Amino acid sequence: MLKIENLHVEVDGKEILKGLTLEVNPGEIHAVMGPNGAGKSTLGNVLAGRDGFEVTAGSIRFLGEDLLTLSPDERAIAGLFLAFQYPVAIPGVNNAYFLRTALNAQRTARGEPELDAMGFLKLAREQAGILDMDDKLLQRAVNDGFSGGEKKRNEILQMAILEPKLAVLDETDSGLDIDALRIVSQGVNRLRDPQRSMIVITHYQRLLDHIVPDVVHVLADGQIVASGDKSLAMKLEKEGYAWLKATKTASEALTLAS
């Protein structure tokens, strides 16, 4: 599904990702944890194709294609989805209209028939219902004046409707109350599928109780410094990242984690 090798990324001349390697197979859920500023969102942005993130070395292959040659919209059409850490408000643009346009742009590009306004609204209402999201949010401007939690639900709603092959969820749990966390996680779990993979970026082990990952990675200072199963997340929860800093090399950290 996704194969990242020795990825180096600079932003404004500053190196943020420093040789990141990560492979995600179909149907897998990978959690990425790590201290603030480690480069987690940078990874998400590079995957989605944001301007200003310069890949200076390494490669990313997505479904066998060179992802880095595709524009952001081409990546979405290829099946990539990024749930933003900070979803952007688009004043004046109706949420349902935006989502329908996006869905139909993707369908058209894939040679599938478009969904009409009625059919779309039915689908959107149904999915909003599953996420316990107020219907009214569909008729408001995209993320405009949405509460933190409403924005996060709106991201997951988009994912549910666009049905990507690979979803990167960047701190979708932060800003959600405990009930919302459970509901949104259920929404995410419904989308688990042998053909769909996810990268779940989070600071909290709590989320991983709901969305159980196949692999947990620790991203620190632009590299994956440790990978393991769910117990790695528990360890981080208890001990923080200090023990990582104490270790000198990534391989040392790996040994520690296993």
Added chain:
Amino acid sequence: MTALLNKLMHANESMNIDVGVGVEKLRQEAQKKVLQYGLPTLRDERWKYTSLKLLERREYPDSTDFDEAAAIQQANKIIGDLPSAGLVIFVGECCLLSLAPEWADSLSMLLSDASTGGQQALTADALVQDSSSDGFIWLNLTRATTGLIFNLPVDKSIEKPLHVVYLNQSNAQAWYLRHHWKLAGNSKLTIMEHQYYSGAGLGNIYRSIELGENSELNWLTVQQTGSEFVLLQHNHIQQQHNSLCKQLNLDLGARLARQETRVQLAEPEAGYRYAGLLLGQQRQHQDQHVQVNHEAVNCSSQQSYRTVLGGHARGVVNTAAKVATGADGSDVQQNTASMLLSNTAEMDAKPELEIYADEVVASHGATIGQLDEDAMFYLRSRGLNMDLARQMLVGGFVSNIVETIEADELRAYTEVLVRQQLEQML
């Protein structure tokens, strides 16, 4: 006298319409004013962004005959299936009318029929009573022979809009129109203007508008003239007790379009709402000045603009309000937001507030920005290509202007016009 003024004063003199003695006297007065003030220059505060060089280079030949059937066809095509209580077509300075019966008792006449009504209208003209040092509006009085003049009687309410279509069939000419719209107490009217001039002509339109007690005017203007046309407009609006004027302007076309509106909120509780959209591209220059004078207690005015400029386009928005001593309880709001799509587009937003009363709520804001890159990335990350994403973003930016139109058909109609224009610009 400048060369331009000379050209304009003597253009089309062959068309000598008998306007009656009273009107003729007014014109002579106006002519004196024109010579006294001359045409505005960049040194005039209100014209400092608006160069007239273009007009100086042009010639303004005499008028030719016009094809009535073609004009009616063109007008009907513009209006499509919009609801309509009547259609007034101006082809240059010639006028064609087709009105629903409910207008029979209201529409008095056109200016050229000056023996009675035209003269009355002119002498009651705000410009004649008031005074202005802008040569163009005095020039209008010396030249205009046609206009839409009506008195909407007390309690009369006409649901469907009256459409006014502006066309021309000859290429480079100067045309003058002078309207006088009067709404008596408790009356209500919607006017939708469609300006589709073409060629390298000059349009000079003046409107005197009086709103009686509790009356309401919904006035919508779509300015989509050709890319070489110059359109200069002046409006003078006088409002009585508790009257409401809702003006909406869509500036989509013209080489140079300049409109100056003066509003007098003369009696308590009068309200004025202005919503304006400027979409400029290439070398277009669009210029809107609105001056609202709050002269009585508890009046309110709102001015709201959205401007999107690409290419070498230039936009000017001057929102001014003056609250007189004693006009307590006034509520004044102005906001202008502009988006520049190119480095060569230019925007001047000039808010002005002069307040002499004590209890006033006033706010004004002007912002100028570009396409938001974060928003662009967000939209594209969902599968929208560059063009679609831009259209959606800019469409959202301007949406709150068109949304102020209450009538569904009119709103849907204008939404389409705006979307088409944006598709062309982006």
